[in-house]
Amino acid sequence: MCDPVETRDINDLFDDIVLTEEKHARLGFEEGLKDGLEQGNEEGYKLGYAQGVELGNEIGTIYGQVLAQLQVPHTSKVQRTLEQLRALIDQFPRTNDPEADIIGAVEQIRSKNTLLRALLRSKAAGGVLESAGRKDYSF
Structure with a gap:
């Protein structure tokens, strides 16, 4: 006998x-999200690498x-500024530390470098390097 057809x-x-x-929409969203993350990670890696090389x-x-x-x-004053910049x-940071303030550190280095360049220009303008017969290494 046949089973009665379920109505x-x-x-x-x-x-x-x-x-x-809804199920297919959810599955499509999840698959798209996964693919997007993979592509985004690759793009982010390439961008980060390029900017890291430039910054280095x-x-x-x-x-x-x-x-x-x-x-x-x-x-x-120049000697102290040189030592501060070197420090x-x-x-x-030389490792990938999520807690490190990379942007702040770069801004400090650039700021101190700008100060050093200004100090060295004023020193050269005063004739200190030329009168001593030394080569000017200022930048």
């Missing part, structure tokens, strides 16, 4: 259709110039 209310059938649409080049250049300037005699660069 369902038409409202239940419509509910199933609506729920199926800038800080490395400043550090090299500071080391060169530390080899020649300067006024106590700021030495303290710059």
